[in-house]
Structures are given as structure tokens and as C-alpha cells.
Amino acid sequence: MTDMTQTNKEYATALFSLATENNSVDQYEKSLIEIGNIFKENPDYIKVLESPAIPLSERIAFIDKAFESTYTEYLVSFIKVLCENGHIAQILGCIEAFCDLVRIYRNRTIATVYYVEPLTEEQKTALIEKLQKISGKVIEPEFIKDESLIGGIKVQIDDKIMDGSIKNRLDKAKGEMNK
Numbered sequence: 001m002t003d004m005t006q007t008n009k010e011y012a013t014a015l016f017s018l019a020t021e022n023n024s025v026d027q028y029e030k031s032l033i034e035i036g037n038i039f040k041e042n043p044d045y046i047k048v049l050e051s052p053a054i055p056l057s058e059r060i061a062f063i064d065k066a067f068e069s070t071y072t073e074y075l076v077s078f079i080k081v082l083c084e085n086g087h088i089a090q091i092l093g094c095i096e097a098f099c100d101l102v103r104i105y106r107n108r109t110i111a112t113v114y115y116v117e118p119l120t121e122e123q124k125t126a127l128i129e130k131l132q133k134i135s136g137k138v139i140e141p142e143f144i145k146d147e148s149l150i151g152g153i154k155v156q157i158d159d160k161i162m163d164g165s166i167k168n169r170l171d172k173a174k175g176e177m178n179k
Contacts, residue, residue: 012098028098035079035095040092107138109138112144116151150170152166
């Protein structure tokens with residue numbers, strides 16, 4: 001595990017503990033996703049907040065001005081602590097780590113479904129139900145078009161991959177012929 005990943009986890013864990021103590025996990029998750037989107041849409045804002053050329057007190061004032069009227073004191077403090085400790089560039093990683101903790105807390109997981117031909121709503125529903133039975137978790141599906149599969153689908157849940165693609169079948173057949 002990289003130091004950056006560990007740092008993200010530590011900040012996320014501290015904030016998650018606070019969210020659970022305040023019975024505000026859903027609110028924190030929603031707000032952090034919004035905050036993450038703000039930073040994604042304004043990547044230069046991170047550069048400003050991490051710039052040593054700007055006094056820390058001014059950078060903290062920027063955070064107050066941008067966030068204090070919309071978000072809880074704890075979330076604004078979270079952003080300030082990241083800035084004060086020189087970790088503001090990791091805010092998106094911290095938010096992602098927080099959302100990972102929420103998924104574990106809620107017994108949810110992301111299933112990334114790669115496809116060539118779009119699935120119908122009925123196929124998506126049936127697939128999600130089957131994946132929930134297999135995993136024992138609530139599935140949050142993410143559908144991604146991948147022309148390289150030729151046909152069929154490939155599903156990734158956590159560190160497991162279920163590959164029912166034509167490409168996978170052809171690769172296996174090719175391997176068998178080369179033995």
C-alpha cells in the first residue's frame with residue numbers, strides 16, 4: 001500500500017468515525033461527492049490551495065468562503081486539515097476512500113460490467129440480481145462499453161473477475177491449441 005493510499009484511508013477513517021458518531025453517514029457521503037465534483041470541475045483550485053506562495057491563512061480563508069455556507073462545520077474542517085497538513089492534493093482520494101468505507105458499512109459493492117452490445121433494462125436487472133446473490137452484497141453497477149471483448153460481458157466485483165466474453169473464450173481456445 002502506498003503512503004498516499006494509507007494517508008487517504010487514515011483521513012477517510014477519521015471522518016467516517018465522525019459521520020457514524022453523528023448518524024450522518026448518508027449526509028457526509030452526499031456532501032463529499034458534491035465537494036469532490038467541485039474539485040474535479042476546478043482542478044486549479046487544488047493548485048491554489050497547495051501553493052506555498054499563498055499564505056496558509058489566505059488558503060484557509062478561501063476554503064471558508066467556498067464551502068462554509070453550504071457544508072457542515074466538520075466537512076469544512078476536514079478540507080482545512082487536508083490543506084494545513086499539505087495533503088489537499090489527495091482530497092479526491094480521501095473522498096473515494098470514505099465512499100469505500102460507506103459501501104462496506106452498507107454492505108454494498110461496485111460491479112463494473114464491460115460490454116460490447118448495450119444490455120436491455122431487463123438484462124441489467126437480471127444481472128444485478130444474480131450478482132447480488134453471488135456476492136451477498138447490494139450491487140452498485142457501473143456499465144462500460146468495451147469493443148475489445150468482441151461479444152458477451154466481463155464483470156469485475158472487488159478483486160474478482162467473471163469473464164464471459166467472446167475474446168476470453170477465443171484466448172482460451174488459442175491457448176489450448178498451442179499446448
